[in-house]
Amino acid sequence: MNILFIGDVIGRTGRRALSDRLHRLVDEHQVDLVVANGENAAAGFGLTAPIAMELFDLGVDVITSGNHIWDKREVYDFLDREERVLRPANYPPGLPGRGAGIFTTSAGLKVGVINLEGRVFMNNLDCPFRAADGLIEELQQQTPIIFIDFHAEATSEKMALGHYLDGRVSAVICTHTHVQTADERVLSGGTAYMSDAGMTGSGDAVIGMRKEQAIEKFLNQVPVRFEVAKKDPVVCGILISVDEETGRALAVQRIQERAQL
Amino acid sequence: MNILFIGDVIGRTGRRALSDRLHRLVDEHQVDLVVANGENAAAGFGLTAPIAMELFDLGVDVITSGNHIWDKREVYDFLDREERVLRPANYPPGLPGRGAGIFTTSAGLKVGVINLEGRVFMNNLDCPFRAADGLIEELQQQTPIIFIDFHAEATSEKMALGHYLDGRVSAVICTHTHVQTADERVLSGGTAYMSDAGMTGSGDAVIGMRKEQAIEKFLNQVPVRFEVAKKDPVVCGILISVDEETGRALAVQRIQERAQL
Amino acid sequence: MNILFIGDVIGRTGRRALSDRLHRLVDEHQVDLVVANGENAAAGFGLTAPIAMELFDLGVDVITSGNHIWDKREVYDFLDREERVLRPANYPPGLPGRGAGIFTTSAGLKVGVINLEGRVFMNNLDCPFRAADGLIEELQQQTPIIFIDFHAEATSEKMALGHYLDGRVSAVICTHTHVQTADERVLSGGTAYMSDAGMTGSGDAVIGMRKEQAIEKFLNQVPVRFEVAKKDPVVCGILISVDEETGRALAVQRIQERAQL
């Protein structure tokens, strides 16, 4: 079976790029489940219920997220209600939403999806390694197919988690830097790994946002208002083929496509 | 003319991988100048004079570096003596070594090379954007061909510098994360750009170091001794074709090759 | 001559505390110049022109600041116009405002005031040590009396700057943590030093802000709206006696007074 994962969708540019490419990608690669990171889908900062519904309408089955999911308070209730939206599991207990779930494809396959966030250069969260241990044990009781979106900054933390979980899950695919890495592979234990899936949004930008504003920020070191860039939209992600019986990844294919808006 | 840039060479594994592949790469692509980042060439931490000489013997013309160049005190004098080794230019005045130079290819072409370090999640240095402004102005008086190794962590800072310098230099190629990115391109102004050239060392590792040690570090959060990993050596880098008259980049080609040790 | 320095004034609570105590402090201690850090005077985040005028009306002669001075865009023009408001001098060139000035007391004494910001755990700025070197040289041409507000987080950076400048300025008094330290003293070279002057605002709070909100932030690790606390207002600062001829500090006295609102 095939899982398509789409990296951080950035504002309207990202949603439009997805609208242009997603159906074709699903058809072409016989995709069974589409997971997309939506932490920047609402104007670059967070997610809202209407925008999540828009992503579902475009063909996304599960939305994962990261540090930006908390940007808009209005989404908190929605996180509690909508099981198809995940936020990193290793935030403190008591917060809205959930960090993992089991999703069933139209062919009836159960796929576990886990969302985690790194700690290096990021928030002060519970250990993602131990959080993964617990969640994998739970989900494995229902399915051998488990996909993880690890939202993290440092390549060392990402690669360490990939190797730590190698052989226990189908895929550890990372997000957050918004730049796609060229290290996609299947690790020796059968886990698909990639240090960053990249972002889905303007390619003529600084991590999806207007480049003049980013340059101004670095030159001046004072607060800057960031807006989503529009030019050269791209869709970035990764396609993972998984053995349905064992949950082992069989192959990976990096996705980086220009969209026509 | 063609510049080959090699990402952070990690310990003996990296040097041996380079020994296996570099001559072939130079021949195959008619390379005029080889620049390699050597900040991790000495057992993963820093550089020494003998190891720098070993890299020159292998065919490297210029060694750039980054935050780890200061790890071994014994290299400080050498930095003052050896013009072919650069350290980031935006460290405070008064430190050993230099951050930029002009190098002449065997065909007699002059190439300016600048080494800079980012500040986000890194050291407290002078502004790399303004440092670049000054150095480019200087080097441009001698040559339109200027290559920059920007050693930085955050993708936002890297991309911002790339766009900021677009049209003023031949290439802004970044290092430090040790994971090659898949975003190599020539920006609209004619500057080659890539968010990370990747590393040259063991591919079955965590950023070139032994994976069990890295996992232990993240699990326990206490000091760990890191050693260079040995398996699956790879050479990562980028090949840049530059118009000799204008200094504009004409094409880029990502390099990621397995080595035989 | 006597300089009274008042630590970060936090919102209306801080301004009202100052209104209650400042005149008495000035009278009691025969203060010649009042310097106050105003980076949090506007509802805890930044400064505005009307609030700066309010502080001047209360008896403040010079307002220094820190990282929060840039919070409100509307103050930028004012920073250019109003010489009595300083922002850290080691921000990049080209930003509004200035980081140092000479101020004349009613007795006709000239006092140089310098505002600097630390880099450890803070913004990516120019080196405060070297910035201090240059500004001191300038100001010393007009007066031996120089007061520095060093707005910084790490005690190591603060104490290092104090010792670095010992004998060259009248005082290095630090701010930013909002907690007064008990290490006020005159260093061996004649420079008054204190690792933090403390804040002027609610003492029944977390660094001047409502304590329930701060606790929520640490428990949940998601964005929280912070509001200025109101109970138990205090005025914190330090009184420095300076030899007018030599600029050397003669004595220091820590100020921590409860206000009646």
Add this chain to the structure above:
Amino acid sequence: MNILFIGDVIGRTGRRALSDRLHRLVDEHQVDLVVANGENAAAGFGLTAPIAMELFDLGVDVITSGNHIWDKREVYDFLDREERVLRPANYPPGLPGRGAGIFTTSAGLKVGVINLEGRVFMNNLDCPFRAADGLIEELQQQTPIIFIDFHAEATSEKMALGHYLDGRVSAVICTHTHVQTADERVLSGGTAYMSDAGMTGSGDAVIGMRKEQAIEKFLNQVPVRFEVAKKDPVVCGILISVDEETGRALAVQRIQERAQL
């Protein structure tokens, strides 16, 4: 009953200062239990078994610590063996040592001691707030008298924990910045609080280490070897009077004394 807490003891200078003052302090203030932070007792970096025994011989009853406790591998076994040495409780499970204990005074009073570490600008640990909740519940089954050494950098995190635990423990006294704060008090719920107890070591230094080395570090931003300073030794800490029945703090007194070596 009276608890004397001594802030971070820095190398031999700190141990000698303690040797000079501790007995007098204990006698003068009728101290029932002496707790001292020993994370820097071994040449400024970590602790060893012989040095811990030296501190016990000087009259210390319980040694707490912080991030530096892990600096010397040789202490790990000792942490497992010696119940009187604590390390922060919120490190990952499985590490050597323990983070809390019950200690009995010569008068037969039981005192719970908890050691925690902050996360802001520090290591990626488990939540100290939730860790405190669990440990307090345990210790309260044996005694109402509970002392906490919260080893942390940010004043906001320290004050938030103090208020969070107010009324549940006898004291939240913080360490790590090595600079004593002037905010010691008994909070409204009966918990003694202080943002930093300060350090015990050379007062003519940068947080206890040689000042020229610290200045060099900030000027050059490259690795520096730090050595313990020797001049002007001081003992810093806090004396807390606790109601034996309720565990509420009755009074606090800041301790800052010069030692004669």
